[in-house]
Amino acid sequence: MSHVTSPTGLRYHLTHTPPHLTAHSHATLTLTVHNPTPHSIPLPGLTLALPDTPTGTATPHTPGPLTLQPPQGWTTHADSPTHHTLTPPATRDSQPHELPPAGHLTFTLTNYPTSEPGTSTLHLTETPHPGQKGTDNAEPLPLTLTTWPSGTIVNPPTLNKNRYNNGDTATIEWEYSPADGIDYTLTYYPQPAGSGNEKNTVTYAQIQDHSGTAMSNGLRHAVYNTTVPLTTDPVPFILTATYQNDTRTYTTIASVGEPDAQFGKLQVTGHTTLLSTTPQTLTANGSFTSPTEGFLVCWTAPGTAPNKLTVNTNGESRTLSYSICSGSLTLPLAAQSAVSYTADGVSGDQYSVTWIPLGHAINQ
Structure with a gap:
């Protein structure tokens, strides 16, 4: 999700479905305008400029046919395939349209085509209104979109056991994309908070060192053996893939048994025998x-x-x-x-x- 606040006080949020955009596919974009202030804010109109070229690529972004669904009463006009003017309904007294306190508007773009991997920017410009602060020389408001490389990014991690004894170490495996620009981090919490060693982080370089074996499906196979005993239950293993300013998180949980009973000084007089491990x-x-x-x-x-x-x-x-x-x-x-x-x-x-x-x- 990307968001920005205009000088007028309105807040703009851009979300999309699916939650992670993939190159050369289609998505639905949802633009929400919200007034968080205790007073009404004039909104005579908006200009929406779709991305032309994602950062780091030379391939023009060609949106092609898409559908822009405005709120009730609003109209849209496509000045060009990437430039749209949004106009609110007329008011009875010819005053500019206002968004009341806590009010919101939703614009939906369906069949939005993504292009090359990278970060692109959608720009919003509020229509100027004489006497309204922040609109006389309004600058475009940027909302960013991150498009991931196509194909599988990560197959979720798996553990070598369903349950671990207290004090065991674990082996965790997963498959990941070797595409340029994607960073991977594995974080796990093998010990209780306050132990001084409760958080462990494995970086992408360490993952490569441990395996990174190429596979026929184009992914790489990673294997990581924990170095700190598992002494708390449960132990979450969190694998994070980061690309540009977007992240994907994959979690698997290790179930860990209770520790053996711990005794202090024990003094026995006479004969002592303990129970067997194999009833x-x-x-x-x-x-x-x-x-x-x-x-x-x-x-x-x-x-x-x-x-x-x-x-x-x-x-x-x-x-x-x-x-x-x-x-x-x-x-x-x-x-x-x-x-x-x-x-x-x-x-x-x-x-x-x-x-x-x-x-x-x-x-x-």
Whole structure:
């Protein structure tokens, strides 16, 4: 979007569809006039001069047939293919047309043809009105248009994993156009704010150094390996392509797991054993002999009936029966404990029995 404020106080905004113009295509331009002041501003008319030659090229800009749709009551006259006069509706007292406070007007140019890549300028001139400040010697007001090279500029970046453990590094890949004048920047935020290393930026030169491999489709393939561990969730990777005064942004998000628990000084008296990293889910309605010390974790789904899970342990020549309802139960087992378990009236997907041996750290 380009915008400019005239000496009279009116503001002009130029937007277009699609949001990024591409060489040798067509677009719709929308020119909006807005009065941000608390008083009415005279607007006897406008002159619209379309671009002739984009900066840096020698190819004339030939708009060809296009449609200029003015606001209701306004008329247009094409003095030439690139020069249009816009006239407001006549007033009863022959006074100049005024735009009231907070008022706005919209002019639409459809089928506008773009030309060579570069920056071009559309000029607006307010029709002079005797006694109105800023119109006696009105200078054309510039509104810029940026036209990108044709073809694909960037295929959005992809990550090598769907989810990362806390502290991992990542590999990100994408394809980009090697057209002259386009600069690329990759920014990502791998660590929490305040860590001193929360923002990392990779410039175009670094991207080229890492890969920039030419492909058969005319694009280049880039691969970047992060150098800072990912310790916050989520981590956005923002790839920005900049051409002239326009930018395109492509974002992909890395999901990062929670960090391991951090403990301060831990003092233990006696024997200490940690849980295993590999718990084992047992089959439904079965038996099991614990090879080491550990825990048997029994779970039943809420709302099931009769929702009764019975576990028998015979490791010490005794039988213990446990019944749980809508919850879980954790049983400590000695080594070589013989266990059998059944669920009365509960289907297999409504309960589970898991064996967690002792001897190693558990990864939650």
